[in-house]
Amino acid sequence: MISIKNLNKYYGDIKVLNNISINIQKGEIFAIVGHSGAGKSTLLRCINGLEDYKDGSLLVGEKEIKSLKKEELRVFRKNIGMIFQHFSLIQRKTVFDNVALPMELWGYSKEEITKKVKDLLSLVGLEHKLDSYPSELSGGQKQRVAIARALTLDPDVLLSDEATSALDPNTTTSILNLLKEINEKLNITIVIVTHEMEVVKQIAQKALLLEHGNIIGLDDTEELFLKPDEKMKEFLGENEVVPSNGVNVKLYFPKDNAYQSFITKMARELNMDFNIVWGKLEEINTHIVGNMVINIEDKNKNVVLDYIKQHDIVWEVL
Amino acid sequence: MTDILLPALGETVYMSLVSTFFAVLIGFALAIVLILTSKDGLRENLKVYSILDVVINTLRSFPFIILMIVLFPLTKFLIGKSIGTTAAIIPLTIGAAPFIARLIESALKEVDKGVVEAAKSFGASDFQIIFKVMLVEALPAIISAITLTLITVIGFSAMAGAVGGGGLGDVAIKYGYYRFQTDTMIYTVLILVALVQVCQSLGDYLYKITKK
Numbered sequence: 152m153i154s155i156k157n158l159n160k161y162y163g164d165i166k167v168l169n170n171i172s173i174n175i176q177k178g179e180i181f182a183i184v185g186h187s188g189a190g191k192s193t194l195l196r197c198i199n200g201l202e203d204y205k206d207g208s209l210l211v212g213e214k215e216i217k218s219l220k221k222e223e224l225r226v227f228r229k230n231i232g233m234i235f236q237h238f239s240l241i242q243r244k245t246v247f248d249n250v251a252l253p254m255e256l257w258g259y260s261k262e263e264i265t266k267k268v269k270d271l272l273s274l275v276g277l278e279h280k281l282d283s284y285p286s287e288l289s290g291g292q293k294q295r296v297a298i299a300r301a302l303t304l305d306p307d308v309l310l311s312d313e314a315t316s317a318l319d320p321n322t323t324t325s326i327l328n329l330l331k332e333i334n335e336k337l338n339i340t341i342v343i344v345t346h347e348m349e350v351v352k353q354i355a356q357k358a359l360l361l362e363h364g365n366i367i368g369l370d371d372t373e374e375l376f377l378k379p380d381e382k383m384k385e386f387l388g389e390n391e392v393v394p395s396n397g398v399n400v401k402l403y404f405p406k407d408n409a410y411q412s413f414i415t416k417m418a419r420e421l422n423m424d425f426n427i428v429w430g431k432l433e434e435i436n437t438h439i440v441g442n443m444v445i446n447i448e449d450k451n452k453n454v455v456l457d458y459i460k461q462h463d464i465v466w467e468v469l
Numbered sequence: 470m471t472d473i474l475l476p477a478l479g480e481t482v483y484m485s486l487v488s489t490f491f492a493v494l495i496g497f498a499l500a501i502v503l504i505l506t507s508k509d510g511l512r513e514n515l516k517v518y519s520i521l522d523v524v525i526n527t528l529r530s531f532p533f534i535i536l537m538i539v540l541f542p543l544t545k546f547l548i549g550k551s552i553g554t555t556a557a558i559i560p561l562t563i564g565a566a567p568f569i570a571r572l573i574e575s576a577l578k579e580v581d582k583g584v585v586e587a588a589k590s591f592g593a594s595d596f597q598i599i600f601k602v603m604l605v606e607a608l609p610a611i612i613s614a615i616t617l618t619l620i621t622v623i624g625f626s627a628m629a630g631a632v633g634g635g636g637l638g639d640v641a642i643k644y645g646y647y648r649f650q651t652d653t654m655i656y657t658v659l660i661l662v663a664l665v666q667v668c669q670s671l672g673d674y675l676y677k678i679t680k681k
Contacts, residue, residue, distance in 0.1 A: 199590060225592040233590035239583035243605055243681045253591035256601065284681045297587075304591060 152177040152340050153198060153308065158207030160193060160364075167193055168204070169364045175357075177307075180334055180341045182355035182372070184348070186386075190364040191344045195310050198342065199231040200224045211308065229257065232301030232339075236313035238293040240285040240300075246272065247281040250299045257304065271299040274336075275329060291322035298329065302337070309333070311343045315350055323347075327354045348387065352376065352435045360386060376433060377403055377440045378465065391429040391444055393469055398452045399428065403442045403465040414443065417458055423451060444469065470653060473640055478660055480554050481636040484626045488561035489619045495562065496569030496618075499525065501599060503574045511595040525567040533564050533625050537632055557626070557634030565622050572614035576607040609680040616672025620665050627661075637661055 153175040160168040167190045175181045183191040196202035197209055200216050209216045211231070219227055240249050247268055254264045272278050275295040285293055294314060301309055311330065315323040331354055334341050343355060351358050351372055358375055360368035360383065367382040368375055375383060393399040402413070418425060425445040432441035447455050459466050499521065505511050506518040531539070537560040541551040544559040580603045588602045604611070627638020637657045645654025 201586060201589060225594060228590060228592040231590070233587065235583050235587060237581075237583050239581065239587035241584055241602065241606055243608065243679070252588075252601070253593075256591070256593050256597050286681060300587075300591070310590075 152179075152212065153342070154208075154210045155194075155197075156208045156210075158194075158197065158204050158209055160190075160197065160202070160204045167364045168197075171207070171364075171366060173359055173366075173369060175340060175342060177340055178334070178338050179357060180331070180343065180355050182343045182345060182351045182358040183361060184345060184351055184358055185361035186346060188363075189361040191346075191361050192312055194361070195312055195342060195344045198308070198310060199228055199233060229253075229304040230306050231308045231310060232304070232306040233310040233312065234294065234297045234301050234314045236316050238285070238290075238297045238317075240293055240296055242285050245282050245284055246277060246288070246296050249285070249296055250303060253300060253303045267303060268299070271302055272296075274302075274333075275299045289322075290318050291326060294318065294322075294326050295329065298326075298333070302333070302339075306339065308340045308342065311341060311345075313344055313346070316345065316347065320349075323350065324353065330354060352433060354436075356436065362386070373405075373435050373438060373440055376435055377405065377442065391469065393428050393444055394426070394446050397446045397448050399444050399446050399469040400455065400459070401429075401442055401444045401467050401469055402459065404432075404440060405465065413462065413464060414445065417455070417462075421451075421454060421458060423447075423455070470656065473644065473653070474637075474656060474660065477635060477637045477640040477657070478664075480634065481623065481626055481638070481661075481664070484554060484557050484561060484629055484634060484636060485619060485623045488558045488565060488626075489615070489622050491558070491562040492565035492569050492618060492622070493615055495566040496573055499566065499570035500573035500577060503570065504577045504599070504603070505595070507578075511598060525570055528563065528567040529571075531564070533560070534628050536560050536564050537628070552633040554629070554634045554636070557629035557632055557636075560632075561622055561625055561629065564625055565618055568621065569614060569618040572617065573607075573611055576610035576614055577603050579610060580606045609676050612672060612675045612679060616668060616676075619668050619672075623661070623665060623668070 155171055155173045158168055158171040159166065171194060183194055185191045193202055197204050197216065198211065200219065203217055214227060241252070244252070250268045250271060251264050254267060269278065272281065275298055277292060277295050277299070280288065280292065285296070288296065309330075315326050318326060327350060330341055333339055343350065345351065355372045358368070358370070358372050359366060360375070362382070367386065368380070379387060391401070404413070414425065414427070425447055427443060428446045429444035430442065432439055503518060503521060506514040506521070508515065537557070540560045540563060544556050545551045547559055548555055550556055584602060584606060585598055588598045593602065626634070626636050627641070629636050630639025630642060637660060641654050641657040644650045645657060
């Protein structure tokens, strides 16, 4: 669907995107994650041509974005909806008129517009707010209006630029659920830019980690969180604090056996006690995944590792 | 006294309304060019922008009375004579146009960049962005700008007497000052105060009903 190859972008002499290559599949929810200034919004804006890029290639479907002429780009953008951190609604237009605007500009008939706008506003749960103005709505409601507006031209792709960053956690979850619903119902590819790990965990199937314009991670979300590498750990700001004596073994629980009682079973079968010194379980895309660090005495190291190896558990010695 | 004041009021209203109307038209066009060509504008062109910028600043720095005299040839060319009430409309328009151009420019500049970006994201053309998005959003601020301009023009029009334009300002100077008719002076001032009040209240009202 979206295929980016060796993309570079500069602001003056500063390289803001360095050799980015990613593939986003149709129907996928893909997250671009990074701290502010990482270049994630810039990368997102390259997808609908709001930003240009110097070299490399960015294909959406068959179209190379940088070779589109101004008029072609306008027509192309019908196919890409976008939502923003601060909603970007027109304050002086009602909810109905805000959602209707893209269709009006593209010359749809009154009947088509009315029908579509009403359908979309009931999809986002705001069918009773047609005549309200944005200033009368809560943040979550404003974002729902913006989502409806982004869907009016039946896009294949929805770009979300920090769309939940101005919302409280509960509203964030409800907006993410709405995006998920749209993704499933309408089979729209969604690309999300965020600095919130919670957003990635709740919704994204794949994630790209950016730091200073460089890719530092690109994998299925579960893999990224389950087995974070050094850079990912640094990014998440988490480092295990473990005892300095004995051997520390980190066990990763993949999504299918996170609930299995591996540790207690091992303790029983080896007739041995362990200290659990660190651990974490998380819900990612409705799966529970996690890891745990146990501390064992040096003399027991081999016995324990043999046992772990027999049980198809991913592990490492810290 | 009424037969002096009433026609004078008529002249003031006529000069102010007509020149504000034309000034708004010219100012509007200038403001749109400024917004389009400014840095990061929809059609960035810093050469055009800086030329226009200098022209507007130059016109704005002329004292109005001097501007009237400088513009004699233009006025004569446009309406056939350089004195009279209608003749005063030309310098009033040209004096007010750069002023309102700046005001409308800043009203348009205040429009949330995010809204403009959103409009681009669903494929709006530059023309649509200006007329269907920016102007819609900036309307209350533009109404304030027009109100402010109208009141400024009423003030300027007091000097129109210098070119035989008549009006309340002219009466205040001729009768009130040169002939020591203090009561006439007071009446003209009171009428001007009332006129400005009415304009401002009307402007405020329109601002209120358009602001959401």
